[in-house]
Amino acid sequence: MKHLELLAPAKNLACGIAAVDHGADAVYIGASRFGARAAVGNSIDDIQALCQYAHQYSVRVYVTVNTILYNHELKETEKLIKQLYDIGVDAILVQDMGILKMQLPPIALHASTQTDNRTIDKVRWLRNCGFRRVVLARELSAKEIAAIHAEIPEVELEVFVHGALCVSYSGLCYASHYCFSRSANRGQCAQFCRMKFDLLDADGHELEHQRHLLSLKDLNQFSHLEELIEAGATSFKIEGRLKDVSYVKNVVAAYSQQLNAIIARHPDQYCRASQGVCTYTFTPNLKKTFNRGFTTYFLHGRQPDIFSPDTPKAIGEFVGTVKEIRHDSFNVAGTAAFANGDGLCFINLNRELEGFRINRAVGNRLYPLHVPENLQSGMALYRNNDQEFERLLSHTSSVRKIPLTICFSVTPNGYRLSANGVSVDVTCEHQHAEKPQRENIIRQLSKWGGTPYECQHVEMPDAFSYFVPNSVLSDMRRQLLEKLSSAPQSLDRDAISVAAVSPSNPQSYPYTYLYNIANDLSCQFYQAQAISAYELKGGEGLLMQCRHCLRYSLGYCVKHGGQRSTWREPLYLRLGDGRQFRLEFDCKHCQMNVYAQD
Secondary structure: OEEEEEEEEEOOHHHHHHHHHOOOOEEEEEOOOOOOOOOOOOOHHHHHHHHHHHHOOOOEEEEEEOOOOOHHHHHHHHHHHHHHHHOOOOEEEEOOHHHHHOOOOOOEEEEOHHHOOOOHHHHHHHHHHOOOEEEOOOOOOHHHHHHHHHHOOOOEEEEEEEEOOOOEOOOOOOHHHHHHOOOHHHOOOOOHHHOOEEEEOOOOOEEEEEEOOOOEOEEEOHHHHHHHHHHOOOEEEEOOOOOOHHHHHHHHHHHHHHHHHHHHHOOOOEEEOOOOEEEEOOOOOHHHOOOOOEEOOOEOEOOOOOEOOOOOOOOOEEEEEEEEEOOOOEEEEOOOOOOOOOEEEEEOOOOOEEEEEEEEEEOOEEEEOOOOOOOOOOOEEEEEEOHHHHHHHHOOOEEEEEEEEEEEEEEOOEEEEEEOOEEEEEEOOOEEOOOOOHHHHHHHHOOOOOOOEEEEEEEOOOOOOEEOOHHHHHHHHHHHHHHHHOOOOOOOOOOOOOOOOOOOOOOOOOOHHHHOOOOHHHHHHHOOOOOOOHHHHOOOOEEEEEOOOHHHHOOOOHHHOOOOOOOOOOEEEEOOOOOEEEEEEEOOOOEEEEEEOO
16 A cells, blocks of 8 residues: 655644644654755744644654755754654755764655755665655656656655746755855755846847746646656655745645545555545635646656746736726626735736736726726736635634544443554443433543544444443543554654765766765765865856756757757846856756856
């Protein structure tokens, strides 16, 4: 039986609890430091509280320790990992291989996507290092995932299924540090890829003007989960550790329901990795949550329309087209219902996103504070803030319960209460009842309100004829709850994960700094001559490796059926401040590289 894990992001404790309540099988969260989202940190106390809450449902908690580390941070990092182990964290996500040279507790290690995991050889190397799980590069196709699983079936494969996409292979992006001294490998990405660029040819001719040429749409594999399962993935990761509670609730609920539907079709092959059944008070809708438009990225190989050159901001759901415009209002052709306070947006004739809020909605006639000057009849209209949907999510929107079948039976000296392989015995005199007791016993044993459990059925002997005081029944139920709730502090305590010997380098990068060796322990691990991380060296060189290719996306890749270009290469990206970046089209590897140009 293959266990399927829906892995949800948590900005904080509240988001983590919401993820559990809405159907996550695991949650990943950042500690106070050393996570790849520096703006999001959580205390040890909050992470411990999340572990205690999540483990009731056999939901695992993973903590991101996936930045590169400097020498002065090594002792603090080692101390943090020991604390995480002590409070019950189930695994840590790692980028810096120096961590493997530390004195670690037996905590499971997951290789973060920041370790650039896109080949069979790399995943095999990581397994040999002691990693139980590898988070694969977002760029991989289903065929590539299947090939990795076929060669290394013992390694758990985690894949991203929803959320924002980085344009560069993760861990190999230095543009933010080069331009703004904010390292993506240190959790401080300034989102260079969401900025506007001009595209220039070798003669300085402007081919594209001030467009978001590196900004990708958001990933959405909702309709392709079964394909990823068949390819060998076992954990399905939602991006979003900077997102709010409503995002977590909606997206987790949608994907949880989809996994359940797949399992219902294949009950002998798959099951969920945690316990509990969720009941929702809303209908999940991925279009209503922050998105830049959706793409399946490279799931089926190179596809058109994966980037969003007009805007890096949330577009939301299409709600209709603009019809008649008056001085204070306009109406919309479409079937969507609107509410006061909805946020709408459109792409103007300059290919820029404009947004506004509805003050008053009367059917399909909308009254903003001011009708946007650039709004025209026939334009597509999108809603990126649905007030009614947000209102539903602002309240308790899901209840998660573990269903129980309780067995109540007679023992020689009293009674036994059991469920889920756990039992409680009490010594009690057998008193024959004057009246039937079955209904009262069932009623008393079914009272599990306020706990993670829900009694679905009580089994009793047909000939049961004893009187059992309500106080005894209540005490037995309480003891059974205590036993059911005494889950292990961590669910993965058998993990002994660190290799005894450092293996040789996994592959040969064109630049030494791509190994991200930023401390002495990492240097020892790789048996390198010197620390060489870009963050400590700087200068010119390769800043990004991208599977996204502007030649292809603009229709000029002859290899994939595009027209032959008339420009002279190399091409350059130019920021608004004049800084330029040379593009290299590596057609052998079907890859676009971005270089610094001082």
